[in-house]
Amino acid sequence: MQDSLSQTFAALADPTRRAMLAxxxxxxxxxxxxxxxxxxxxxxxxxxxxxxxxxxxxxxTKTKDxxxxxxxxxxxxxxxxxxxxxxxxxxxxxxxxxxxxxxxxVTSEKNQEGKNDDCQK
Amino acid sequence: MQDSLSQTFAALADPTRRAMLAxxxxxxxxxxxxxxxxxxxxxxxxxxxxxxxxxxxxxxTKTKDxxxxxxxxxxxxxxxxxxxxxxxxxxxxxxxxxxxxxxxxVTSEKNQEGKNDDCQK
DNA sequence: ATCGTACTTTACCGATTGGTTAATTAACTC
DNA sequence: GAGTTAATTAACCAATCGGTAAAGTACGAT
Numbered sequence: 001m002q003d004s005l006s007q008t009f010a011a012l013a014d015p016t017r018r019a020m021l022a023x024x025x026x027x028x029x030x031x032x033x034x035x036x037x038x039x040x041x042x043x044x045x046x047x048x049x050x051x052x053x054x055x056x057x058x059x060x061t062k063t064k065d066x067x068x069x070x071x072x073x074x075x076x077x078x079x080x081x082x083x084x085x086x087x088x089x090x091x092x093x094x095x096x097x098x099x100x101x102x103x104x105x106v107t108s109e110k111n112q113e114g115k116n117d118d119c120q121k
Numbered sequence: 122m123q124d125s126l127s128q129t130f131a132a133l134a135d136p137t138r139r140a141m142l143a144x145x146x147x148x149x150x151x152x153x154x155x156x157x158x159x160x161x162x163x164x165x166x167x168x169x170x171x172x173x174x175x176x177x178x179x180x181x182t183k184t185k186d187x188x189x190x191x192x193x194x195x196x197x198x199x200x201x202x203x204x205x206x207x208x209x210x211x212x213x214x215x216x217x218x219x220x221x222x223x224x225x226x227v228t229s230e231k232n233q234e235g236k237n238d239d240c241q242k
Numbered sequence: 243a244t245c246g247t248a249c250t251t252t253a254c255c256g257a258t259t260g261g262t263t264a265a266t267t268a269a270c271t272c
Numbered sequence: 273g274a275g276t277t278a279a280t281t282a283a284c285c286a287a288t289c290g291g292t293a294a295a296g297t298a299c300g301a302t
Contacts, residue, residue, distance in 0.1 A: 006134045013130035014290085018205070025209065031249060046291055048250060053289095067248045067299045075212025082206045082213070084139070088146065089203065091196025135260090152279060167261055169280060174259095188269045188278045 004058070008081045011057035016042075017050050021059060024073035031062075031069045125179070129202045132178035137163075138171050142180060145194035152183075152190045 011017055020034050035047040051071060054060040058077035062069050132138055141155050156168040172192060175181040179198035183190050 003136055005139070006136055009130045009134035012205075013127045013134055015124055015127055016290095018126070021209070025212065032247090035249095042290085043292065044249070045251080045293085049290075052250095069249065073209075073212055075209060075215065077213075078206060078209050079213040082210070084133075085199060085203045085206060088142070088194075088196060088199050091146065091194055092198075092200040092203070094196065131259095137260095153277090156279095163260085164262065165279070166263085166281080170260070173280095190279065 005080055005084060007057045008059065008077065011053050011059055012081070014050070014053075017054055020050065020054065021073060024060065024071060028070050028072050031071065034071060126201055126205060128178045129180065129198065132174050132180055133202070135171070135174075138175055141171060141175065142194060145181065145192060149191050149193050152192065155192060 012021075016038060019037065023029055023034060023037070031047065031051060032044075034051065035044055038047060051060060051062065055062055059074055060071050060077075061074050062071050064070075133142075137159060140158065144150055144155060144158070152169065152172060153165075155172065156165055159168060172181060172183065176183055180195055181198075182193050182195050184193070185191075
């Protein structure tokens with residue numbers, strides 16, 4: 001995993017890490033703050049590792065404050081990935097358009113109920 | 122890796138697979154079509170595996186046509202991931218705003234050159 | 243100095259990933 | 273039905289991933 005885009009997507013491919021980003025989106029948090037919701041499910045070193053993955057992907061920056069390590073969401077780290085996705089937007093919007101067109105069609109057909117029973121064409 | 126969002130991001134976390142999606146965005150392609158750009162770097166079974174990852178993530182659908190397996194980009198498979206990212210848009214736009222504000226500031230300071238040499242405040 | 247808190251590092255483990263080669267299935271072609 | 277083309281499956285391998293327990297580091301408080 002060399003390129004930064006792969007690193008970013010890989011970092012996002014884990015629910016624990018996404019939950020951490022969600023928490024950081026509400027405000028900065030220390031390692032133990034971030035760990036709190038998960039200490040039932042995993043150990044502190046596991047949390048440290050997850051944070052390191054987020055750091056290396058450039059999604060989080062960690063600073064020092066006495067014995068604490070306040071972490072901050074780095075929004076810019078998501079930009080490259082979002083730009084990549086943007087290229088494909090048309091491909092889900094076009095299928096939405098098809099759905100919309102279909103719904104429009106069946107609705108107008110419903111409105112013509114009784115007027116014409118020949119549904120074969 | 123249970124949840125579909127993790128599966129999607131994991132599928133995107135590989136340059137070979139992203140290149141395949143890029144090719145499919147230009148039009149449907151068979152497995153060997155998709156393999157062509159990579160046959161110098163990897164074998165056909167490796168390509169089959171990559172396609173299977175994309176399929177399981179719902180990003181690609183594969184059909185049958187004689188001995189060929191035409192693949193199609195499924196744009197809707199990206200929607201969930203794009204929606205997730207959208208939540209964080211403000212976090213990279215806000216840092217862009219800060220940059221913009223900074224550039225505006227230094228520009229206006231530059232315009233005042235000679236008028237006031239006290240750059241300490 | 244030593245104790246507690248916050249966190250990291252090390253060493254290990256099993257499961258998954260990304261690749262291989264070789265064999266197999268399936269459909270068309272002669 | 274023998275051969276060719278398209279693709280998959282099976283068995284294997286090394287590297288990475290997500291986790292652990294235990295030891296180590298660094299800072300503040302008493």
